[in-house]
Amino acid sequence: MKPRIGVFSLTSCEGCSLAILELEDQLLDILGAVEVVNFREGMTERSWEVDVGFVDGAVSTPEDEREAKHLRESCRTLVAIGACACLGGVNTLKNRQEEKDYRAYVYGDRAAWFETQPARPLSAVVKVDFELPGCPMVKEEFLRFVQCALSGRSFQLPDYAVCVDCKKKGNLCLYEKGVFCLGPVTRAGCEAICPSFGSRCEACRGVLGEQALVTAGVNLRESYGVALEDVLADVQRYGAFQGNTLP
């Protein structure tokens, strides 16, 4: 029997769901190997008996929380895709302001009409079996996950830093150009795509560990004169670091 696949969205831009549709060369092969039973963005039919459910988006409303629990009950394997589902994503930037204030800023005296809560990753609400991080998730990593799942092989994320891939690609280090970059502390697997296009790594795939972040923060300040607030701005942007400051 073909595995029954579902694709679901909580609070997000739905870019990670869209990224699946951007696997144009492999899409027909994937559709041949699995049965897509629920994908609101792309189809009318909706089933709730799902073998592997992919979820993009953060939990940021009471409705999201109910939906996340429903998805956990409906999907044998639950996979968080993208920075929002894995880390909370850009949605967590609102957590740094007073709820009353950000609600009133957008909806004025009618703010009470729209429910919200601090944005959290999916794993903060339900057990998540796998995470495919990135903003957006890396299409090739999604493909590797599907191949592993179909052939019964185990799937693991790279446990080394973006710099390893960046060096392999022969990119000139951005530090040599005087640009600071979070490649040294960020989980690899994205083919160092941002430095390859001349932009610094902003840790959208999450940091390898808080210790690495603290060490890098000190090093950036002492060796490169980078202000702590600039480092914090980057590590907080996609939810890689939930704290308010670094030592």
Next chain:
Amino acid sequence: MRNVTIDVKHVTRVEGHGNISVRVTDGAITHLELKIVESPRFFEAFLRGRKWHEAPHITCRICGICSVGHTSASLKAVEAAAGIEVSPQTRMLRKLILNGEQLQSHVLHLYFLAVPDFLGVGSVIPLASTHPDVVRRALRMKKLANDLCGAIGGRHIHPIAMHAGGFTHLPQPAELVELKQRLEASREDLLHTAELYSTLRVPDFTRETEFVSLKIGYNGEYAFYEGDLVSTREPKPTDVQDYRKRVIESVVQHSAAKHCRSPHSAAYMVGSLARFNNNAAQLHPEAKNLAEKLGLRPVCHNPFHNNTAQLIECVHCTEHSIELIDSILTHGLKEEPLAKPTHFGRGAGAVDVPRGTLFHEYELDKDGTITQANLIIPTGQNLANIEADMRAMVPPLVASGMSREDITLRLEMLVRAYDPCISCATHLLNIEWEE
């Protein structure tokens, strides 16, 4: 007289979550809402306190489908607020990547979201076995559009190389030559798409409304990346910096996306049909030929023809991209440092993205920190107009004796014709019928 109730929860094949709710009592509408149940996003609030250069990379995360569009509008707003002048090379590359996104979004909408309704299937998936050539063509066209975005921005979803002041990476000439060849080859796919499209029956419905878009003079190019605000009811152009004179926002209870009106209309439409209605004379000759063949003439008041206008824009964007690549290759690409801010203040930027005119506006303090942000999204601007269309459309259908299922399908098709993007707008859709 009939009583009809329709409740569609989470309209499918649209971006985001929305419900349609309609109640008809004795043949008259007693309740009609297009409910936006997507989570509120609060981008405008959490932009406050972030630095000027972060805005494009944060706001592109509003939407995966129109990520390049948000980046472009945000760049223009930041550059207006910080007195940054970009080079002619940067403008050409930005126009080219925006064309790539128009193509990607329109092809996705026409083939994956809208066409299944016309062929009587629930999604594009069954078409893979019944119409494999159609699906392969759709994927080929979408991939070309993505690759065009990828060569310039690094990727389509959340582009990397687009920054305030310019680009941090330039495509290789050989990449552009290859893309140009693929664009030329895609003319045949566009021709087959037009043939398929001309066999589909577009529902007959008209309701007079106002069409708003950007426009570049009377003989400038067809406006996407730049232009002034015009409409079919007020063709006199308004500078984008004064957009609030033409776009008036309000909060309504059944929608986490704000509604919009203009000084001339309680509801108006933006998007491909609005651009066509204002700027048809500025289309590429090949796109004009197709409009003639399909019988689309400005001003067209049938919103279902937004699909037709999208197809015509696909031809325009393909031809315009070929011309842009020729021009870029003739001038030659050279590394340019990012242009720097000259002051910090207030600025607005508008870009006509796949679903219509998108506005970003920021206020920066003396250190370049964002203190105010306002974002007005195409789908938000269309919501009141979609509801007005539904109000006009439902009573005659009910009186004609059409079944509840067929009315529901017709309403869903109407909503899809606008190609709504609900993640964007909340910063839409379930039909609820009651009988």
